[in-house]
Amino acid sequence: METEVIYCGDCSEVMGRYIPDSSIDLIYADPPFFTEQSYEVIWGNGYERRAFEDRWKGGLQNYISWMDAKLKECHRVLKNSGSMYLHCDWHAGHYLKRKMDEIFGENRLVNDIIWKRTAAHSGEGVIRKYGTVHDNILFYTKTDQYIFLPQYTEYSKEYVEKFYNHVDKDGRRWLSRDLTAAGIRHGDSGKPWRGRKSQE
Numbered sequence: 001m002e003t004e005v006i007y008c009g010d011c012s013e014v015m016g017r018y019i020p021d022s023s024i025d026l027i028y029a030d031p032p033f034f035t036e037q038s039y040e041v042i043w044g045n046g047y048e049r050r051a052f053e054d055r056w057k058g059g060l061q062n063y064i065s066w067m068d069a070k071l072k073e074c075h076r077v078l079k080n081s082g083s084m085y086l087h088c089d090w091h092a093g094h095y096l097k098r099k100m101d102e103i104f105g106e107n108r109l110v111n112d113i114i115w116k117r118t119a120a121h122s123g124e125g126v127i128r129k130y131g132t133v134h135d136n137i138l139f140y141t142k143t144d145q146y147i148f149l150p151q152y153t154e155y156s157k158e159y160v161e162k163f164y165n166h167v168d169k170d171g172r173r174w175l176s177r178d179l180t181a182a183g184i185r186h187g188d189s190g191k192p193w194r195g196r197k198s199q200e
Helices: 011-018 060-077 093-104 157-163
Strands: 024-029 037-043 048-054 078-088 109-121 132-141
Touching (some): 060 093, 078 109
């Protein structure tokens, strides 16, 4: 398999032809959402108009069958340590989850990630429903031996100054927290700790 190459074409055909079994670490898929709408955008310099159809002859079952071949190829090419993220929304997300459960296994869903939009989409004309405020990203793994690298971001200056308001002799900030909680605890958490009992 060549790397640093852009393959053009139907992804299930491209994967079947060029990508060997168990060779991919990470897959992110952003397929059509089964919105049954046409889309048009102005591209690049503002002169070119691009359009695509998210409309399906035969309805939902044809859409799911179309996705089935692609998701099976994704599973085939994914390494045992690999992960897949499938971007979808309310139109067919619950059907795609069932398909992913069928292909990857019911216990292979790690997270249903909510991607919150910056503004709600309620459609045009007369409003007859709540605004759509998020998409879903289904995070699946091929096995339980998957690799996951936690991502961290820095706290804002305001957050650090508000909560990490103690400074040690080396200039490092720290947060003071009470290890106990109010009220009497029962069970294991209510047993004495270092000679002290849980108290109200």
